[in-house]
Amino acid sequence: MGSIGAIFTPASPPEALRDAVEAADGAGVPELWLWEDCFRESAFATAAAALAWSTRLRVGIGITPLPLRNVAATAMEIATIERLFPGRLIPGVGHGVQSWMQQVGARAASPLTLMREYVPALRALLAGDEVTTAGRYVRMDRVRLDWPPARVPDLIVAGEGPKTVRLTGEVGDGTVLPAGSTPDRVARTLAGAVEGRTTAGRDDAHQLVVFVAAAFGGDAARARLAAELARWSDEADPALLVAGDAPAVAEAIEPFFTAGATSVILQPREDEDDLPGFMRGVGEVAQALTAG
Template structure:
C-alpha cells in the first residue's frame, strides 16, 4: 500500500514538536518523520515523546547516524520504544552528514564498511539473537538484548550514491532518499537497491521512502518553495515543485509512486511558519492518496 506522511524538521525548536505532532494526529497524517541533525534534536527522545502524546500516529526516524551511535545502544533504543509503542516506530539509520561526523570525531574512514557491519548486527540484536562479531567498526562479545521487541521492526537505510544504495538493498529492509530526489532518481535508486537485494539472495519486498519538499497555498507558497529549491540546487526541477492545494499536491506526488516509491513524505519549507496548516494539508493529501 502507498504511504504518505509529513516531516517535522529540526529547523523548528523542540518545544514546537508537541503542537505539530498533535496537529498531525488530528489531521489524519499517517506518519510523522523526525531527523537527527547535528547539533539540533535527537531522534529517539523526540520519537518517544511524539508516540506518548498521540495514539495512532506512526513515527519515522530519518535517520539516526550510525557513526554517532554504538549499534548496541541503537538496538536498545529501538527495542525499548517498540515494546512501549508496538508497531508505531519506523527506524532508519544512515551514514550521517560526514562533516558533522568529523566535527564530533566519529567520521568513519569507510562508511560502506560501517553500514555492512552495523545493519546486520542491529537486525540480529532486534531479533533477540546473541551476537558476537569483531569487525572494523562493530565489535560485540555475546551481546543479547534482555528486552527485545516481540516483533522486530523493519530497518530502513538511507543512501544516495550507487554503492551505498546497492548496499541498502543487500542489508536493509528499505531505502530512504533525501529531499531533492525526482521521480527519475527514485526509479534508478529502486533498481539499484533491488540489484543489491538480488545479489544477497533476497526476494522479499523492499521499501523506498522519499522526502519531498512541498508547500500548501497559492502563488505565494509556490514561489517561496521555488526560491528555496533554487537556493539549494541552483535551478528548479519542475517535478520537485510540489505546491498548491491538497489535490494539486496529491497529483504532483503521483509520479513518485509510479516510479516505485512506497512512501512519499512531505517536507515543509524551512521557512514554513504554520505547521498546523501544513499538517492539515498533508492529512488531506493522505486521504486523496489512499482513496
C-alpha cells in the same frame, strides 16, 4: 498507492513538536518523520515523545547517524520504543553528514564497511540473538538484549550514491532518499537497491521512502517553495515544485509513486511558520489519495 507522511524538521525547536504531532494525529496523517541533524533534537527522545502524544501516528526516524552511537545503544533505543509502542516506530539509519561526524570525532574512514557491519548486527540484536563479532567497526562479545521487541521493525537505510544504494538493498528493508530527488532518481535508486537485494539472495519487496518538499497555498506559497528549491539546485526539476491545495499536491506526488516510491513524505519549507497547518494539509492530501 503507497503511504503518505509529513516531516517535523529540526529547523524548529523541540518545544514546537507537540503541536505539530497533535495536528498531524488529528488530521489523520499516517506517518510523521523526524531527523537527527547535528546538533539539534535527538532522534529517539523526540520519537518517543511523538508516539506518546499521538494515538495513530507511525513515527519514522530518517535518519540517525550510524557513527554517532554504538550499535548496542541503538538496539536498546529501538527495542524500548518498539515495546512501548508496538508497530508504530520506523527506525532509519545512515552514514550521517560526514563533516558533522568529523566534528564529534566519530567519522568512519569507510562508511560502507560500517554500514555493512552495523545493520546486520542491529537486526540480530533486535531479534534477541546473542551477538559476537569482531569487525573493523562493530565489535561485540556475547551481547544480547534483555528486552528485545516482540517483532523486529523494518530497518530503513539512507543511501544516495550507487554503492550505498546497492548496500541498502543488501542489508536494509528499505531505502530513504532526501528531498530534491526526482521521480527518475527514485526509479534508479529502487533499481540499484533491488540489484543489491538480489545479490544478497533476498527476494522480498524493498521499500523506498522519498522526502518531497511541499508547500500549501496559492502563488505566494509556490514562489517561496521555488525559491527554496533554487537554493538547492540551479536547475530544479519541475516535478519537484509540489505546491498548491491538497488535490494539487496529491496529483503532483503521483509520479513519485509511479516511479516506485512506497512512501512519499512531505517536507515543509525551512521558513514554514505554521507547522500545525502544514500537518493538516498533509492530512488532506492523505484523504485525497484515499478518495482517488
